[in-house]
Amino acid sequence: xxxxxxxxxxxxxxxxxxxxxxxxxxxxxxxxxxxxxxxxxxxxxxxxxxxxxxxxxxxxxxxxxxxxxxxxxxxxxxxxxxxxxxxxxxxxxxxxxxxxxxxxxxxxxxxxxxxxxxxxxxxxxxxxxxxxxxxxxxxxxxxxxxxxxxxxxxxxxxxxxxxxxxxxxxxxxxxxxxxxxxxxxxxxxxxxxxxxxxxxxxxxxxxxxxxxxxxxxxxxxxxxxxxxxxxxxxxxxxxxxxxxxxxxxxxxxxxxxxxxxxxxxxxxxxxxxxxxxxxxxxxxxxxxxxxxxxxxxxxxxxxxxxxxxxxxxxxxxxxxxxxxxxxxxxxxxxxxxxxxxxxxxxxxxxxxxxxxxxxxxxxxxxxxxxxxxxxxxxxxxxxxxxxxxxxxxxxxxxxxxxxxxxxxxxxxxxxxxxxxxxxxxxxxxxxxxxxxxxxxxxxxxxxxxxxxxxxxxxxxxxxxxxxxxxxxxxxxxxxxxxxxxxxxxxxxxxxxxxxxxxxxxxxxxxxxxxxxxxxxxxxxxxxxxxxxxxxxxxxxxxxxxxxxxxxxxxxxxxx
Amino acid sequence: xxxxxxxxxxxxxxxxxxxxxxxxxxxxxxxxxxxxxxxxxxxxxxxxxxxxxxxxxxxxxxxxxxxxxxxxxxxxxxxxxxxxxxxxxxxxxxxxxxxxxxxxxxxxxxxxxxxxxxxxxxxxxxxxxxxxxxxxxxxxxxxxxxxxxxxxxxxxxxxxxxxxxxxxxxxxxxxxxxxxxxxxxxxxxxxxxxxxxxxxxxxxxxxxxxxxxxxxxxxxxxxxxxxxxxxxxxxxxxxxxxxxxxxxxxxxxxxxxxxxxxxxxxxxxxxxxxxxxxxxxxxxxxxxxxxxxxxxxxxxxxxxxxxxxxxxxxxxxxxxxxxxxxxxxxxxxx
Numbered sequence: 014x015x016x017x018x019x020x021x022x023x024x025x026x027x028x029x030x031x032x033x034x035x036x037x038x039x040x041x042x043x044x045x046x047x048x049x050x051x052x053x054x055x056x057x058x059x060x061x062x063x064x065x066x067x068x069x070x071x072x073x074x075x076x077x078x079x080x081x082x083x084x085x086x087x088x089x090x091x092x093x094x095x096x097x098x099x100x101x102x103x104x105x106x107x108x109x110x111x112x113x114x115x116x117x118x119x120x121x122x123x124x125x126x127x128x129x130x131x132x133x134x135x136x137x138x139x140x141x142x143x144x145x146x147x148x149x150x151x152x153x154x155x156x157x158x159x160x161x162x163x164x165x166x167x168x169x170x171x172x173x174x175x176x177x178x179x180x181x182x183x184x185x186x187x188x189x190x191x192x193x194x195x196x197x198x199x200x201x202x203x204x205x206x207x208x209x210x211x212x213x214x215x216x217x218x219x220x221x222x223x224x225x226x227x228x229x230x231x232x233x234x235x236x237x238x239x240x241x242x243x244x245x246x247x248x249x250x251x252x253x254x255x256x257x258x259x260x261x262x263x264x265x266x267x268x269x270x271x272x273x274x275x276x277x278x279x280x281x282x283x284x285x286x287x288x289x290x291x292x293x294x295x296x297x298x299x300x301x302x303x304x305x306x307x308x309x310x311x312x313x314x315x316x317x318x319x320x321x322x323x324x325x326x327x328x329x330x331x332x333x334x335x336x337x338x339x340x341x342x343x344x345x346x347x348x349x350x351x352x353x354x355x356x357x358x359x360x361x362x363x364x365x366x367x368x369x370x371x372x373x374x375x376x377x378x379x380x381x382x383x384x385x386x387x388x389x390x391x392x393x394x395x396x397x398x399x400x401x402x403x404x405x406x407x408x409x410x411x412x413x414x415x416x417x418x419x420x421x422x423x424x425x426x427x428x429x430x431x432x433x434x435x436x437x438x439x440x441x442x443x444x445x446x447x448x449x450x451x452x453x454x455x456x457x458x459x460x461x462x463x464x465x466x467x468x469x470x471x472x473x474x475x476x477x478x479x480x481x482x483x484x485x486x487x488x489x490x491x492x493x494x495x496x497x498x499x500x501x502x503x504x505x506x507x508x509x510x511x512x513x514x515x516x517x518x519x520x521x522x523x524x525x526x527x528x529x530x531x532x533x534x535x536x537x538x539x540x541x542x543x544x545x546x547x548x549x550x551x552x553x554x555x556x557x558x559x560x561x562x563x564x565x566x567x568x569x570x571x572x
Numbered sequence: 573x574x575x576x577x578x579x580x581x582x583x584x585x586x587x588x589x590x591x592x593x594x595x596x597x598x599x600x601x602x603x604x605x606x607x608x609x610x611x612x613x614x615x616x617x618x619x620x621x622x623x624x625x626x627x628x629x630x631x632x633x634x635x636x637x638x639x640x641x642x643x644x645x646x647x648x649x650x651x652x653x654x655x656x657x658x659x660x661x662x663x664x665x666x667x668x669x670x671x672x673x674x675x676x677x678x679x680x681x682x683x684x685x686x687x688x689x690x691x692x693x694x695x696x697x698x699x700x701x702x703x704x705x706x707x708x709x710x711x712x713x714x715x716x717x718x719x720x721x722x723x724x725x726x727x728x729x730x731x732x733x734x735x736x737x738x739x740x741x742x743x744x745x746x747x748x749x750x751x752x753x754x755x756x757x758x759x760x761x762x763x764x765x766x767x768x769x770x771x772x773x774x775x776x777x778x779x780x781x782x783x784x785x786x787x788x789x790x791x792x793x794x795x796x797x798x799x800x801x802x803x804x805x806x807x808x809x810x811x812x813x814x815x816x817x818x819x820x821x822x823x824x825x826x827x828x829x830x831x832x833x834x835x836x837x838x839x840x841x842x843x844x845x846x847x848x849x850x851x852x853x854x855x856x857x858x859x860x861x862x863x864x865x866x867x868x869x870x871x872x873x874x875x876x877x878x879x880x881x882x883x884x885x886x887x888x889x890x891x892x893x894x895x896x897x898x899x900x901x902x903x904x905x906x
Contacts, residue, residue: 049647052736055641055642057646058647105717108718108719111771115723116721116726117723120720120722139730141733144733148733152705152707153706156704156706186686215641215643215647325734328645332644333618486633495634495635
């Protein structure tokens, strides 16, 4: 089947839904394509909160400075300025949509402290802020009557003339490929956490958006910048929100010391995430860890704070470790959490490919640079989701209409058929992914060096070769997950390659990218972004773009 | 821990009808539509049901279909029937559900199966949409600032906002089982969240709509939804709150309110329930069509020897019960 819309959004998390809503408000016929129901999106897992300088004692400049310092001066300061200036408006708008933000005694929005922030500017709903935002935004989308193709899996972006003109997607329930034609495509498909094992990310975070855009020639930027969250649960790797430390939790090593005093004497546990994750890794390496973990101690917070403000992580620690944080410190370790890099966009969400936009975790504006501050990602999704939706709706007013597309749909159908028909040759999606993801965690984690990165790259090249013989055991058509997982492994290999190649390129340490063989930040040579562009049957091309500095020249970064 | 996973597997209707072309070498592709397949697994003692399912899907049989994503009760994808009750596979510990070394897992029979453990969610989302689950903000919307409301009012809603829309409550709802048009616990809990939001402008209209047939009064208080909810939302509590709000707002011209009034009146005036008058009073004494419609049920009761006594006796000291009503006050005290 062929369907037509003005604007198509891939992904129905916060960025995607916000983009769709704004495009609809600007008069575009917009539809959302999502491989899961919108309420299953991983935005819902964001726990701690969302930043904005709303309070009279705060200002967007301080928020911007904190963000830029947190990014280790890799963020583009013009983009950060836009995000921080517009943040209060977006929070207020979400409140008007019905988000039940925590209130202070006057009935106004109240805040909690968060990592890397010099003021308490994080607005929250208990420790389910993402879920509260996701529900309110979805409800508003229902009210606006925006079409959502639920459980449709995107296999490719249609770009016949170098412009994005639609998406081919598998309708999972019907088991059929369809062509969705449009004049603009907004990629808002979220992160790529499954490239790592373990990761705080859900099983659906497979870098689909990164890869779909990369494959039609959109450059990826800052892909070496992968955030390890300091507090992920022992074993399963589930997220223990930074809000816990915001509420006053301690990090202890096995000797019971608040070890952060040696690494960040001023901010202690609330230093930025890259700093805390490195500190934990150092403690564990020095033998002051316990079974590869340190401890998150919340016992002194008391039942009132834990039940009212941190109920979800209380429940997760109980469920998965059998530990009650009221009585026990919780073992945690740094775990892969977020990718700062993504599809390069300008502040309107536009990529260098006409008609192609990106927003949210899969995009790189860049507002997070080398390290994202906690509670800035929800903000990023709303601000740049909104901006890309508005800009795309405007773009389609003058863009030439899209015709044809049957040939492209046919070629995608053949590609999928070929994958389904391929005989078993010993490769399964699960084994390939696990091999990739454990290697990435081992070699491309908190600390990196050239030998390790080359080893990871060799593994990726080997897996790419074996991927060509990957077969799918499920030959059914309806809800064939083995097929979509196999396609996802292809997306993940693209993301992993971009990350490792970019990490080899950047011969310095900045933000989350800590090279043991180049341990210093090198502003003279590396105050620039690494961009990676795919070339057909060649090694990907690397290029650079200088960091935009407006009013905060780089200086030494201490917490 | 060795566990036998007994999994209900479905061929789709189109597969059964042979509509999908080339043969499907799936273990269940032949009729009958549903078959049970077993897998013997050795899993860690701490494993969740979902760990086993993912293991099967990844290493034993790629064709097993399971919706799941976050693995920690946040995304709401993996509600399914585990030993005949709706549960989230991701937070159900195997050791809590294994009986005689095995556990049975299937799509809940109250809704259709798309394939295997993937159930048809269309009705579920349609029901949610039917309650207008969005804020109709009070006018004028404050300019450049938030609505001023007390934190207690927000806290009151957080119980529902913890809802992850997994659907477990609807899947095991007894009223839904006999009346597919019942809006259901999930949608009504969501309805309460907006009806009770101090920022909402159409609370009155909501209460009127939620009081209509298939709405709040169709719940039979079986408590299944409270029991199966993995997030403590307690949908029944939210339904009861809507009922109270609706009665207070004067939406009493419905079978549900009449039933509650007749029930209370009978107990207040005689100390026990007069079942003979309860039904006619609930239907409405002047509602002749409704009265006639309830006749077949009455005959069935008569035939089964279950008709309540014609002469209703008061309990001894019934006045003391009436005094209790007086002491409590409110609508039922008179």
